[in-house]
Every structure is written in structure tokens, then in C-alpha cells.
Amino acid sequence: MKPRVGILACRSASGEQGGAERFFVGLRDALLDAGAAAEIVEIDNNESDFDQIRQSYLRFYDLNLDEFDGVISAKAPSYVVRHRNHVCYLMHTIRVFYDMFESAFPRPTLEVIGQRRLIHALDTAALQRPRRVFAIGEEVAERLHRFNGLDATVMRHPTSLRGLHGGSFDYLFLPGRLHRWKRTDLAIKAMRFVTAPVELIIAGTGEDEQQFRHLAADDSRIRFVGRVSDDALVELYANALAVIYTPQFEDLGLVTLEGFQSGKPVITCSDSGEPARIVEDRRSGFVCRPDPAHIGACIEQLAYGSADVAAMGRAGRAAIMSIRWENVATALSGALGFQSQERRHAP
Amino acid sequence: MDRTDTASATSPKLDLDEMMERIRAEVAERKRQAGEAGPTNGLDVSNTVPDGTARALTARELLALPVAEFVRASYVALLGREPQPDEFTILRDRLLVGHVGRMRVLREFRASREGRARGLHVEGLTREFVWDRIYWSPPAKFGRLVGRVAIDTWRLPRNIRQFIARVETLERRAADAGLAIKAIHSNRAADRQTAAAHTSQVQSELGQLRGRTDAINRALSDRARAIEGSAARTKAEIDAQVAEIHTTLIDHWRNIVDYKLRAEALLVTASPESATAANEPAMARAEKAHLLDPLYLSFEDRYRGTRADIKQRQSVFVPLVDACVRATGGAPVVDLGCGRGEWLEVLAESGVAAQGYDMNRIAVEECRKRGLDARLGEAIEALAVLPDKSCSVVTGFHIIEHLPFDVLVALIDHALRVLRPGGAIVLETPNPANLIVAAERFYIDPTHRNPLPSELTAYLLKSRGFGEIEVLPLHPVEWESRQDYIDPMLAYLQDKLFGPQDYGVVGRKGA
Known part of the structure; x- marks a missing residue:
């Protein structure tokens, strides 16, 4: 009898699809491959205001998942779920109350400080209950330790994007949601310091798209291609000269992994969180200061061929070899007390 | 990042279930309020x-x-x-x-x-x-009144006793307070003395500290000045050395070019077809004429000024040249005595076609290396072979003071001949109206002949047939103490000593 495992996913109220949704599918497939009857349990989650956040916490707390032999939670606030066999694979807590608090509330009121205190207390109490807590990256584990005083085992997961491969080295590529936390503007401003006739292709949509387009308006080398299909995304990666990815305090940053898997150097920033830990400066890419001039200088090195692009890409690919869904599934099944069965689908 | 008020650090550990029940109550309350306030x-x-x-x-x-x-x-x-x-x-x-x-x-x-x-x-x-x-109703009100009075009367003796007891307590406390105040008064005098002693001690320590701080500051600023001074000296030394090395390099290069040109000449001499006895003295004379080429060029480097300075000075003539080139339908400019080619370069940067002539073959070689059209030749010979009405402007910067008078006149005549109507001749030469130039600077160049007053040059152009003549005083001495003197003598002397060191003469060829 296969053990039934429920993967708790959060259905965003705004209906947007991002990296997180791919993550749940990837995790489910990996657990299926490992011989567990895994299902995604999708519950509404709304973070539009604090009242909704409270209700969302309550919704997950009140869930009855007794029918499952084991439950895996990942995103805030799904880990408040009550279950006898619960493992948390932490993606992130509600970041506006954590590392993004200062930028979200430059002059916080007593009310939001109280709200932050409540969220911290809830998360700290809730995350002591699972049998084990894993984190998707060092950035997340470090934050959990810093804010909640709790320890987690770091276990990175790969991308669910299939068919990534190498190709020619033609343009700079920047995929992802167009949001100020992703700091797409840094890359756009960096192009002002680039003399090489190299193109910057930006894929994705998001809240701050208009602002970024406006910023790039007078540089004909910068091109926005909007939302693209998975196949097109794979091809865009394949023929990139390098991937630029300069978010702030990113949890994991699959873009880095996808870039490396396509054999491309990745340019990131020292305060980009996990990407800055994955990229090795000058070996598999560049870890720049969050300064357009510095990023621009690194681009110049790549564009004028003074850095060996292909060798950097190879180094990146080698560095992430051990990040595999198979390992993730084995660790999570083990933590739930199930034996991972050697019954994998053909690749 | 501010971490002092995070929950885990300060607030007591709360039970999750307790917190969730509290949230449940709050959510219910909010819902109730929202429902009630509905329209x-x-x-x-x-x-x-x-x-x-x-x-x-x-x-x-x-x-x-x-x-x-x-x-x-x-x-x-x-x-x-x-x-x-x-x-x-x-x-x-x-x-x-x-x-x-x-x-x-x-x-x-x-x-x-x-x-x-x-x-x-x-x-x-x-x-x-x-x-x-x-x-x-009145009966009820009356009843309540009677009741209250009865209760108050009943309680009166007890209230009085309590009142007296309270007064006694207050009296005792007042007496205690009086004693305490006396004690404080007597202590205050002693405290004041101690405080004064402390204050003066602190002040003297502060004074010492201030003295030491000042000393340290002085020492630091001395050190900083010393370091700045030595850094500036070092930089100046390095700059001087670089400049010297640069000069030496240029000298070497010129010598190499000189030897190369002589070697070529020797090869020509050595070839059988030219090795006639009649040719040899002429060749030797020609070679001899170029013996001093490297020396003169180094001399110019030293006294004429930097390339950038000269280009900047000469650029005042660009608008005039532009106008003439347009007026003559794009005919070229001819520069006589082009030297190191500063003016040719100014013209090239302004998009004007120009050719230069110089008799210093190393200078010509340098111009060519810069991609400028320079040719070896004497000014007068070069002009003599140019066809009539073939040029827009003929320029000569610091050449006429090198020429014998008859050659100068011939040069003006040829210039008039080769210019198209609407063209102009531009000549620049040291200005002897400046006494320092006339008495000293002019003679620094051993190849100079006579200083030419601007009246003379202007007169020559006019008399040989140029139309409108214009004299432009140029390059006054950069003298920091220059003033607007009211005294006419002082003003005159200032002008005579620190006035324009060169002048330019422009002569236009009429239609």
C-alpha cells in the first residue's frame, strides 16, 4: 500500500502563476517517482490585507487532512496545519513581515509593528511542530534562524522546466516577474555602461513592467518579449550569452539554476540572496555590487570576450549537478517515515 | 537590519493553539462589525x-x-x-x-x-x-430622600471618627516632612562644596584633555601636510621625468628619420646612373641644408608651446577660413611652413581640405605620420608652381620673419596670384610692438631675421594689391597683476610690456 502524501499548496488570491506553482508540480512528480501516492492539496491564500492574512492562517489551521498518511507544507501560512505526520519544506514566510519589512514599511506604524510581532510569534510557534523543517536554500534557513531562532536543514530543489540545453552565445537574457524586488531596473541601468552592441532580452510580465519599459525606452538594445511559453523560454536560455539575475534577498532563484543548466554564466549581485551563494564570482559568472556601473563592467568583459563564457557556463552546470528532485523526494519521504521505493519512471 | 523587536527575541513564547483561538475570536468580531455596518x-x-x-x-x-x-x-x-x-x-x-x-x-x-x-x-x-x-413619582422621590438622610445620620459618628484619625495622620506626616527638610538643608551645603570641588577637577581634566587633543591635531595636520607635500613633490618629479623621457624619445625618433633620409640620399648618390661628378656637389648641398632639421624641431618643441596650446590659439582663424572656402567654391587651403602640422590638423578637424609645405623634412615626416597632407618644399617654390586662382586661403604662421625682404614680396605676389577672388592671405608673426618680444623673445630663434612691425606687413599687402587689410593683435601675456590703470603712462607701459606678443594680418583678395 503506497503511503498517501498531501502537498499543501497555496492558491494565490490574485491568481498569478509563478515559480511556486511549478515547484508543487515538480515536488509531486518526484514523490510519485519515489513511490508515494502524492497529491497537491490547493487551499486559498490571500495576503491582500492583514485581516485576510489572519483568515488565511485560520483556514490552514482548521484543515482536516486526517485522510493523508503524511503532509508536506511549504509556503506561509500552510505550515500551521495540524497533522500527526507533518514535514515542512519551507519556501518562505510572509516576507513583508521579515526581510522586506524595512522596504515595505519605511516608517512603520505601531499597528504594523504589532502585526509583525504576531506573525513572528505564530510562525515561530507553528514551525516547531513539524517532525522536521527543511529550507529551500541557505538564504531561507538563515532568515529562519535570524528572525525565529529556529534551525532548518538546507535542501535546494532543481527547476521543473524540462529540456534545458546549451546553444550559441548571442544576447543577455533576463527572465522573471517584473517586480521591484527582482530589480530588473538594475540590469536596464547597467546597459548604460555597456558600449558593446549586445542585446538584453527581458522575458516576463509583472506589476512594475510599465516603469521598467519606460526606463529602457531610449536604449534600442533592450527588448521586452513579455510572457513566453516554456518551449520558447528554453530556447531563449539556450542561445543567451549570459543570464542576468539581480533580485534582492532571493529565496532560491531558479533562474540561476536554469541558466547554469543551459551552460550560461550568471551575473548576480552580492545582496541577491541565494543566487550570490550559488554563483562563484569569476568562475561560473559574476557576483557584482548592486551598482549598474559594476554590472555594466562585467557585461563588457563577457561581451568583448575577455572572459571565457563557455567555460563559465560549464563550471556553473557542474556546480549544480547534485541538485536533483530525486534527492529532495528521498529526503522528504525519509523525514515522513516512509521508505523511498526504487520504482522510478523511465526518464 | 533592525532585529531588536522581532518576536522571537522579546515576547514570551506563546502557544500556537492559544494564538489561533484569539485570532478566531478577532476574525469573528470583525465579521460581526462588518455585517452590522452594512448599508x-x-x-x-x-x-x-x-x-x-x-x-x-x-x-x-x-x-x-x-x-x-x-x-x-x-x-x-x-x-x-x-x-x-x-x-x-x-x-x-x-x-x-x-x-x-x-x-x-x-x-x-x-x-x-x-x-x-x-x-x-x-x-x-x-x-x-x-x-x-x-x-x-413624588412619593417615591420623597421616600428615597428620607432613606438617604436616615442612612447619613446613622453613619455620622463613624465618619467623624474617621475624619479625626485622618487629620492626626496628616499632622504626623507633616512633622516628619519638616525634619526631613531640615536634614536636607544641612546636607546641601556640604554637597555644594563637594560638587564645586568635583566641577573644578573635571574642568582641569577637560582642559588637559583639550590640550592633548590640540597637540594630537597639530601633529596629525603636520604629518598630513608633510605627506601631501612629499606626494606633490614626487608627482612633480615623476611628471618632469616623464616629460623628459618623452622629449628624448621624440629626439631619438627624429634622429632615426634623419638618418633614414640621409641613407636614402646616399643610396641615390651611390647608384650608377646618378653618380656623375656634376651631381655630387648639388646633392651634398641639399643634404647639408637638412643637417640642422632635428635640432630646429627640438628647439620648436621647447619654445613654441605645446601642440594643444598652438591648436587652440590658431583656431581663432577657423571661421574666417570657413567663410573664404565657401566664397571660393571649396578651393583648398595652402599652409606655408606647416612645421609640426598643428594648423593642418585644426583644418582637418574642421573638415577643410588643406596642404602644407615645409622645408624641414623631419617635420614633414611627422605630419605625414599623423595623416596630414604635408610636402617638402620652400614656401616660395611651392607657391610658384601652383596655378592661378587655385586656392581659397594661403596661410603662413611664423614664417615671414625668417624671409629676406625680396623673397617676402615675391611670396605676397604669388599668394595674390594663386588665390581665387574672395580668398585671403593670413600671416602671423611676432609683434615688435611688445617691447619684450622686440628686445628679447624674437631673438631666441636664431633663424629669425628682422622683426616686422604690423604697419609694415599691412602696408606690403596693401601695396602689392590686396584689398581689405585687417590686423589682429594676438596672445597678450598672461599676467596676473594686470589692472585697468587710470594713469596713461602706466596703462601705456603695461600694454608695451604685457600686450599682444604676436599679430595676425589678413589680406583679402577682391573680386
């Missing part, structure tokens, strides 16, 4: 108790509500409608300041035309009215 009108309003059971409020419950809710609920219960915003405000405020009582409000609502028309029933209201009336 309502007319007869749709319900008048139900907040616990969710669909039951109308009783009179007792109505009277126990907070003021605002009482106002709303009274309207709904007795008039069957929500109050208008101003009705609500007026009634609430009157209740709050005590202008009316709640019973009176209910009574008036019930008795109003609207209340009677709606005829709504509130459970227990009639009973409340009756009790109210009994409570405020």
Missing part, C-alpha cells in the same frame, strides 16, 4: 440581538446598549427605520451631554406620529415605562 434602509432593517439568534431586542437590552447603538436601535425598534445621519448625530450628542434621558427618548418615539403610525412592539417597554413613572 440598510427603510423597513429592511432587522432589530436582532448580536448573538445571531433571530430575536428582536427587548426593552431592557435596548437600554443597556452603548449610546450610538442605542440611538440606532431605538429608531429601528420604535420607528422601523435607520436614523438619518443628522438625526443620528443630534440625538447621540444630546444623550451624551445628558440633555435627555433614554426613557424620555423612547417615550417620545413611541408618542410621535411616526411611532404611533408604525405601532411597533418592543417586549418589556410598557413595563419599563411604568417603572420609570413610579420611580420619578
